Amino acid sequence: MSILLVEDDESIAIVITAALEAEGFDVARCDSIAGRDRLLLERRYSALVTDVMLTDGDGIESLGQVRASHPDLPVIILSAQNTLDTAVRASDKGAFEYFPKPFDIDELVRTVRQAAGQSGQAGAIGLEDEAGQGLPLVGRSASMQAVYRMITRVLRNDLTVLILGESGTGKELVAEAIHQLGHRQHGPFVAVNTAAIPADLIESELFGHEKGAFTGAVARHVGKFEQAAGGTLFLDEIGDMPMQAQTRLLRALQSGSIRRVGGREEVRIDTRIIAATNKDLEPMIAAGQFREDLYYRLNVVPIHLPALRERADDIPALARHFLVLAAGEGLPRRQLTEEALILLSQQPWRGNVRELRNFIYRLALLAREDIIDAAALEPMLIAPSRAEEAPTGGPVSLEQAVALWLAAHQPAAGTIYDAALAAFEKPLFTEILGQTGGNQLRAAQILGINRNTLRKRLVDLAIDPDHFLRRPV
CATH class of the missing domain: 1.10.10.60 (Homeodomain-like)
Structure with missing residues (x-):
C-alpha cells in the first residue's frame, strides 16, 4: 500500500518514512501543498499523512481540494500547533486522526495501517463546518492534547460525558466547548451546580414542579431539564447530589422523560447530559454514597482534566491569556518577562487554573510597572493570602473572608x-x-x-x- 507523506521537517519525515517502510508501506514524500497535489495526480494512495505548517501554506485549509478530488482518501494530520482550535479544524475537514507533536511513532504507524485498511470509509472523527472558534481552553501539553482529542470525538453524538478533575481545572469550560462545537450549539447551555442547591429543592430545580406541589409552590416551575431542551444540561459537582435525587436522575436518563414534582404528566427530554465532579466516585459507590448504576449511566465517555501541576508547561501561555482577559475587563495592560513566567511555572498552584487566574488578575491590578519581572513577582507569590490572616497580620474580618472566598471559588452567577x-x-x-x-x-x-x-x-x-x-x- 502507498502512503503520501507531506512534511517539511526533514528529520521528522525521515523517522516517519523509515517506520512506515519497515511495516511494508511504499512511502512517497514531499514538503509542500504544490508537491502534494502533483503526487496525488500521478497515482492513488491508501492514506495521506500531512503536517499543518508547510512551505507554501496551511495543510488543513488546503484539504478542501483534496476532498473534492479524492473523497475516500483517509487523512491523518500532524501538528506542532497543539491547540483545541487545531484539533477542531482537523475534525472539520473529516480527518481520520489528529496527532499533536511530539507523538508516539508506533501509534502513528498503527493508525496509518488502520486508515489504509479502511480506505473508502468515512473518517473516524468529524465536525460540523460551522464549529465555534476562540474557546477559552489554553494549553499545548500532552495531557491537554488528550483532552482535545476526546472533545473532538463526542461532538457529533449525544453520548453522556463525565468530566473528572480537581477543583479549578476548568471542567465547565470543557462542557461549554463540547456544547459550542457540537451539533447542539444553537440550543441552550444550562449549568447546574448540584452542590449549591439545598437537598430539599434539588428535585424541583432539576425536574420542575406543579402549582401546589409543596408549600410555596404558587405556580408551575419549569426545571433545568426542560430549560435545556434542544441543548446541553451540565450537572456540576455530581458527586454531591443527594441519593434521592440520584434515583430520580437515573430514572430520567433511563426513560428519556421526567415528571415534575407533584405532577402526573411524563415530559420527554431532548437534552445532552454532561456531568462533572472533583471526587473519586468509585470509593463513594463502595461506601453507599453514590449509585453504581447512575455512575455507569454518566460515565459513558470520561474526560480526565489534568491538574495544573501536571502540565506546568502550559502555565506561561495561561498567564499571558489571563493578562489579556484582565486588560479586556479594564485592568492595566501588563506583560511578564520570561524569568517571571519561569517562576510562575515553578509554583504548586494547588487551586489549579482558577488560582492562577485569580493571581494574574491581582497581579495586573497591583503591579507597579507594566513589565513585570521575577523580582517584582516574587513578593506577591509569598505574600500571605490565607483566609485566616488579614493583610495586616491580624484576624480576618467576616467581610474579608467573604471577599477571599468569592475570589477563590468564583461561583457561577x-x-x-x-x-x-x-x-x-x-x-x-x-x-x-x-x-x-x-x-x-x-x-x-x-x-x-x-x-x-x-x-x-x-x-x-x-x-x-x-x-x-x-x-x-
Missing part, C-alpha cells in the same frame, strides 16, 4: 447565595458540634434551629457528628 450558605454552614456546624461534644440536641438549641433540620443538614454536608464525641465539651 445565580448560585452564589446557595453556595455561600453551604460554605458557611459547614464550619459553623463543625464549631458548634465541637463545643457540644457531638450532642446534636444541644447544638440545635445553640444554633436556634430544629434538631431534625440540623440532622438533615449534617447529612447533606457530609458531617459525621460522632467525630466530635472524642472532643471535650
